[in-house]
Amino acid sequence: MKTILMFGLLSGFLFNIAAFAQEQQSFNFDKQAIYKMTYQPDSTDKGSIKEEYMELLFNDSISLFESVNKRIIDSLELQETLNENSDIMSNPYTIFHYQILKQNSVVTTFDVLENGFKGPNHFYYIEDKTAFQWEIKEDTVTINKLLCQKAELNFANRKWVAWFTTDIPISDGPYKFSGLPGLIIKINDSNNFWNFELTRLEIISKSITINFKKDKQPVLTTKKEFLANKKYFTENSLQIREMYGLRIMAGRAEMQRNSNEYFRKHSNWIELPF
Amino acid sequence: MARSILIIVLLLSPFLGVAQNIISGKIIDAQQKGIENVNISYKGVGKAAILGFARSEQDGSFSLEVKNGKDLDSLQLDLNHLSYARKSIIIPNRSGNYTYILHQESRELEVVNIGNIPIFKKQDTINYNVDAFTSKQDRVIADIIKKLPGIEMKDGEILYQGQPIQKYMVNKLDLMEGQYGIINNNMPVEAVSRVQIIENDQPIKILDSLVFSDRASLNLELKKLTTTGTGKLGVGLSPALWDVNLTPMTFGKTFQMLNSFQTNNTGFDASRGLRAFYTGGTFFRQENHTSGPSFLTIQEVSSPNFAESKWLDNRLFLASTNILQKLENGLELKGSISYYNDYRKRSGYTLTEVFAPDQSILLSESVNNKYRINDLAGGLLIEKNEKTIYLRNSLKFHKRWNNDHGNLLFNKEETINQKKHYDDQSLMNNLSLARFLGKQLVNISSSIEWNRTPQTLTINPGQLEDILNNGNPYDQLRQQVDYRIFSTRNNLSFVRRIKNFTLSPRFAINYQNNNMASTIHTFDQGNENILGDDYVNDLQFQELKTEIGMDIQYETSKLKLSFNLPFALSLFNANQQKVKTLDWANKNSFNPSANLQYTLDNYNEISLNGNHTVRYSGLDNFYNSYIVNNYRSIQRYETRLLGNKSLSTGIRYDYRNVLKAYFAGTSYQYTHGKRDYIFRSQLDQSGRTITSIEDRESNNFSHKLAIELSKFFRSIRTTFKLNGNLSYGESDYLLNDVMGRQKFNLYGGNLEIINNKWDAIGFEYSTTFTYSESKFLNDTRNSIRSNNHFLNIMVYPGERHSLTINNAYYRTNIPGLKNQYFLDIAYRYRIEKWKTDIEIAGQNLLNNERYTQQFSNDYQLIETYFDLRPRQIIVSTHFRF
Known part of the structure; x- marks a missing residue:
């Protein structure tokens, strides 16, 4: 009896998320939080630190987290598909192509795998919010007149320390982090390789469309497989280009070593593969 | 789901021996309806930090397990939701079930503003102060450039935000166009004051709104005039070998120069690296001079099809200079001059088996050749690159003179000496002009060329005696050919983009005037004899060609289609030895070609091509008196235009599964050619050939x-x-x-x-x-x-x-x-x-x-x-x- 109940609930759970799949969807958001993300792509080199601005858009039921630049690129490209005469003159750039949707207890991540000449491949995977087992600590601190409390988490092979405030009762935060009884103002991993800090929170009115490229519909996968494939492509980018027909006449070994070094210097991802 | 587990746990808890306080209940609104997503947290009364939390379900129910604060008598429960007024209640620290009502209140979200966010600008130019980035280990500018944000260096290539840069300039001038590695790896850090990155740069200003660019350009601003350079020095055995290369460069605000001096005898043909000018990109193509035709050759042995350094016996000296000067009115002048001298040797052996219809002939040749090559080239380029106009004019001069000496042992018994002298002089001017007229881009290009190629082949002892000397052997044979050509090509084209189509109609008028004169002299015992009519060529040949064509391109994300539809009308006029053999004969041709590329999905791609070409040729073979091309071959051709028709179609299919790292492709091409003529070869017993053209x-x-x-x-x-x-x-x-x-x-x-x-x-x-x-x-x-x-x-x-x-x-x-x-x-x-x-x-x-x-x-x-x-x-x- 119990198993039937469990099974029924499980399939209901899956059905819920299947409805939330790869078709084009539009959302209207009324709140926006902008986070400054500081990261160190090379774990051995403090000089490699870079920063980028990310945004968390929400309405009452769903939130979307992506790079500010990606939203600008998308809105320009979306406009181009609607109005064929416009040219894209400017091209903001980001290496973060993911879009993270959090709804109810489900986190859906849409991401892109750069895999060589034939253009990126689009994927998505789903995680459950119960994966985020927060441990609340007693420490408090005041950041910009907001009373924040500390919480800790083990996620994706990193230890994270978050500061959330119940003054803003939005149970959300940057990247995939959510589920605390208040908005996460700041979160970073124990080595401070990845750091998110809230810089702005305001009321806005924005309409966002995702998955609007008809020829690039995302394919369902799992997080484990996605990260493993990402590692495979970046580590072996030279081999893959050779398979496409790149012919290296001389100095191939040196190119290989450069490629290996490049990978080493950019392997400190936010979620470390298993 | 959570609720089911909770019920199970509650049922089991007496057996699990866990004694936790559970605070549960329901949160409803004024209409008795459950409120979802209310944040419920508990803490010590009046304290700041919370000890635990939960969220209310869809129906408003919640359950909170009190894990911490077991020693507290009372707990403060906070109920928090953006759309409702905050509620705090003090409850005793033991299990209980409560129902709370929340009152609607639109909570103003206080705007939080911490720090500044950079505004994205179109076409940014970002300046980096070199001093701020320099550290002790940095020697050359490449060390600095790779540290700049957004920049990656991959094997010497500079990428900005993932894309290769399209221009590398020093003081806003592009001297090396693409070969920037030599500057990047040798410019000392101390010489540079700023590095500039110009995003979305379209270097051809007039193309700015027609052809967008997602690439960046890089510019080094130098502190002052500087001279720097690289070099290579190598010595070896055997025999004595050397390889020296010196390349000093000078960069100023409006003047730049790169010099190169190279000499080697290690088999490296450095003359390949000489490029007198840079193209203005692929959009505006300019004609390049090709060498005048060579009618005469000394007998060769085929070189191996692997690396030249293994077999090229050379002795090369090369010097070249590239200069750039920018004038105040925005005009750029580029000049170059180069000279090289190469002495090459080749030796080998060839065994040829000729299959004539009634017999098979065997020829053996031992070849020992020496070549002396001299090449002098110079040019001047003027370029004006503005938003409203693009102008480019290049004037090039080229003189090449070779002396080849061939020593041949024929069929192991006869020694034959061949000397060939080849001289090629040319002067060429190319003009390109582009302007906008309304919405279309108008492009005019015009080129004029004068070329003269006098050449001589001297053979001793005399050969082909049965044809040239009534069968009697003689001392020496000398064939002379003087070839001159004047040609002009003029082209007018429009480019217009409408939605997914790019249309470009074009018109061209080309005119060409060739003159060829040849004579054969035989020498015997000190007497010179100039052979008569059948061995003297005096040819004037003119071709006037008008062409009208249309290029159509259609592009969507999955499909790329292109059509090329040129229609040409040519008039040919020829005089051979004062006889009018062609009187403005006209020929027209339509040479359509099409290309399709279709991407089915992420894995499969198919492409098709097809073209039908009609071509009238024969200019090079248009001589109807004999010319000796090499010691055992003499040729003459009928006076006729050679008509070639060819049809070619092909299909290609590619499968790419990048995740599985598996690639497969297959292609098929069919070609069919029809000619209204055939080359006829006649062989004699010693394997010597006479080639002519037949009307078949x-x-x-x-x-x-x-x-x-x-x-x-x-x-x-x-x-x-x-x-x-x-x-x-x-x-x-x-x-x-x-x-x-x-x-x-x-x-x-x-x-x-x-x-x-x-x-x-x-x-x-x-x-x-x-x-x-x-x-x-x-x-x-x-x-x-x-x-x-x-x-x-x-x-x-x-x-x-x-x-x-x-x-x-x-x-x-x-x-x-x-x-x-x-x-x-x-x-x-x-x-x-x-x-x-x-x-x-x-x-x-x-x-x-x-x-x-x-x-x-x-x-x-x-x-x-x-x-x-x-x-x-x-x-x-x-x-x-």
């Missing part, structure tokens, strides 16, 4: 099928590639008045294995197999088989050391010949302190003397030996100054 239709066709497969195995980091090709074809030929049909069959395959599993050692192995079979008239078949193996091993015993071992094994099916094995080894050591490296390279360590090859053409089977460079060892170093 001839045709040929070929089928070609190719397959490629490759797979990358992750665990062993090795790539396997397999290629196969298969072709079959037939073509008509005419030999000694008998029409024949040559049929050929060709199979080939290639396997390659590339391994990169370890950092310290890697290898590449490949093997090639080809089999070709030609069937001639009387069913003679010639089959040639070859099978070659190559193995390259790279070892890195340490950070600074690298060792490369190249092995090549050539198998032959020539009976009686041994297979050949070549070995080269190179060792390099990097000296960090001086930013140089030292290399010791050994080539042809087994001292193989010659390379053997075999191949066949229309009716001959040729076997050649080519003398290679002997074993050599060179020590060299690179340096910077």
Whole structure:
């Protein structure tokens, strides 16, 4: 009896998320939080630190987290598909192509795998919010007149320390982090390789469309497989280009070593593969 | 789901022996309806930090397990939701069930503003102060550039935000266009004040709104005028070898110069690196001078089809200068001048079997040739690159004079000396102009060229005596040819973009005037005889061609379609030896071509091509009096235009599964050609040929099928590639008045294995197999088989050391010949302190003397030996100054 109940609930759970799949969807958001993300792509080199601005858009039921630049690129490209005469003159750039949707207890991540000449491949995977087992600590601190409390988490092979405030009762935060009884103002991993800090929170009115490229519909996968494939492509980018027909006449070994070094210097991802 | 587990846990808790307080209940609104997503947290009364939390379900119910604060008597419960007023209640610290009502209140979200967010701007120019980025270890500007945000350096190529930069400038001037590595790796840090990155740069300003650019350009602002450079120095044995290269560069605010001086006798043809001018990108193409035709040759032996450095016996001296000067009115002047002198030697042996209809003739030739090449080139370029106009004019001068000397031993009994003198002078002007007229881009281009090619071939003893001297042997034969050409090509085109279409109609008028004069002199016992009518050419040939064409391109994300529809009308006029052989004969041609590329999905792509070409040629062969081309060949052709029609279609299919690292492709191409003429060869008993043109239709066709497969195995980091090709074809030929049909069959395959599993050692192995079979008239078949193996091993015993071992094994099916094995080894050591490296390279360590090859053409089977460079060892170093 119990198993039937469990099974029924499980399939209901899956059905819920299947409805939330790869078709084009539009959302209207009324709140926006902008986070400054500081990261160190090379774990051995403090000089490699870079920063980028990310945004968390929400309405009452769903939130979307992506790079500010990606939203600008998308809105320009979306406009181009609607109005064929416009040219894209400017091209903001980001290496973060993911879009993270959090709804109810489900986190859906849409991401892109750069895999060589034939253009990126689009994927998505789903995680459950119960994966985020927060441990609340007693420490408090005041950041910009907001009373924040500390919480800790083990996620994706990193230890994270978050500061959330119940003054803003939005149970959300940057990247995939959510589920605390208040908005996460700041979160970073124990080595401070990845750091998110809230810089702005305001009321806005924005309409966002995702998955609007008809020829690039995302394919369902799992997080484990996605990260493993990402590692495979970046580590072996030279081999893959050779398979496409790149012919290296001389100095191939040196190119290989450069490629290996490049990978080493950019392997400190936010979620470390298993 | 959570609720079910909770019920189970609650039911089981007495058995689990867990004594936790559970605070549960329901949160409702004024209408008794449950409120979802209310944040419920508990803490010590009046304290700041919360001890735990939960969220209310869809129906408003919640359950909170009190894990912390067990020692507290009372707890403060906070109920928080954005759309409702906050509520705090004090409850006793024990299990209980509560219902709370929340009152709606729109909570103003306080705007939080911490720090500034940069505004994205279009077409940013970002300036980086070099001093701020320099550290002690940085010597050259490349060390700084790779640190800049957004910049990656991949194997010397600079990428900005993932895309290669399109221009590398110094003081806003582009001297080297694309070969910026030489500047990047040698410009000292101290000379540069700022590095600028110009995003979304469209260097051709007039194309700014027509062709958008997602690339960036890089500019170095120098502090003052500076001279710097690189060099290479190498010496070796055997015999005495040298390789020297010095390249100083000067950069000023409006003046830039790059000089190069090179000399070597190690088989490296440095003249290839000479590029007098840079193109204005692929959008505006300009004509390039090609050498005047060469009618005369000394007998050669075919060179091997592998690296020149293994067989080219040279002695080269080369000097060149490139200068750029920017004027105040925005005009850019670029000038260049170069000269090189090369002395080359070639020797070898050729055995030719000629299949005439009634017999087969065997010829053996031992060849020993020396070539002296001189080449002088200069040019001046003016460029104006503004938003409203693009102007580019280049004037080039080129003079090449060669003296070739060939010493030939014919059929092991007769020594024949050949001397060829070839002189090529040309002057060429190219003009390109682009402007906008309304919404279309109008492009005018015009080129004018004058070219003169006087050439002489002197042979002793005299040859072809049966034709030239009534069968009597004589001392010397001299063939002279003087060829002049004047040509002009003018083109007007429009480019317009409408939605997904790009349309460009174009019009062209080309005119060409050729003059060719040739004479044959024979010398015998001091007497000179100039041969008469049949051996004297005095040709004037004119061609006027008008062309109207349309290029259409259609592009969507999945489909790329292009059509090229040119229609041309040509008028030909010819006078040969004062006889009018063509009186403005007109020919028209329509040469459509189409190309389609369709991407089915992420894995599959298909492409189709087709074209039909009608071509009238014959200018080069338009002489109806004899010309001796080499010691055993004399030619003359009927006075006629040669009509060639060809049809070619093909299809290609590619499958790419990048995740599985598996690629496959297959292609098929069919070509069919029809000619309204055929070349007729006449052979005499000694294998000498006379070639002429016959008024007979001839045709040929070929089928070609190719397959490629490759797979990358992750665990062993090795790539396997397999290629196969298969072709079959037939073509008509005419030999000694008998029409024949040559049929050929060709199979080939290639396997390659590339391994990169370890950092310290890697290898590449490949093997090639080809089999070709030609069937001639009387069913003679010639089959040639070859099978070659190559193995390259790279070892890195340490950070600074690298060792490369190249092995090549050539198998032959020539009976009686041994297979050949070549070995080269190179060792390099990097000296960090001086930013140089030292290399010791050994080539042809087994001292193989010659390379053997075999191949066949229309009716001959040729076997050649080519003398290679002997074993050599060179020590060299690179340096910077």
